[in-house]
Each structure stands twice: as structure tokens, then as C-alpha cells.
Amino acid sequence: MHRLSGRAWVSVNMALALEDVGSGTAEHWMRMQVSYELAQARREQAIGERPANARSA
Numbered sequence: 001m002h003r004l005s006g007r008a009w010v011s012v013n014m015a016l017a018l019e020d021v022g023s024g025t026a027e028h029w030m031r032m033q034v035s036y037e038l039a040q041a042r043r044e045q046a047i048g049e050r051p052a053n054a055r056s057a
Contacts, residue, residue, distance in 0.1 A: 012026070
């Protein structure tokens with residue numbers, strides 16, 4: 001399963017169900033999920049790359 005917007009987990013099956021009820025395409029939901037996860041990873045990476053004295057400031 002995947003997490004969307006930090007609030008709810010969205011699985012591939014949920015994306016397909018949302019598509020079935022006319023709430024966008026499954027591809028749209030999965031792109032949103034991947035975009036969120038990528039942004040989270042970038043934030044975590046940026047925090048890890050800051051000098052130690054910058055983290056305490």
C-alpha cells in the first residue's frame with residue numbers, strides 16, 4: 001500500500017476503485033502518491049545533508 005498526502009494509504013486496488021467511481025484515473029492517483037513519496041525522500045535527504053551545526057539552529 002501507499003500513503004497519500006500523509007493522511008491515508010492508497011493501494012493500487014484503491015486507485016482502481018477510485019477510477020471505477022469516476023474520481024480520476026488510477027494513473028493519476030498513483031502519480032500523486034509517487035510524487036508525495038519522492039518529495040518526502042528529498043526532504044529527508046536534504047535534512048541529512050545539512051551540517052550538524054545547521055540542524056541545531
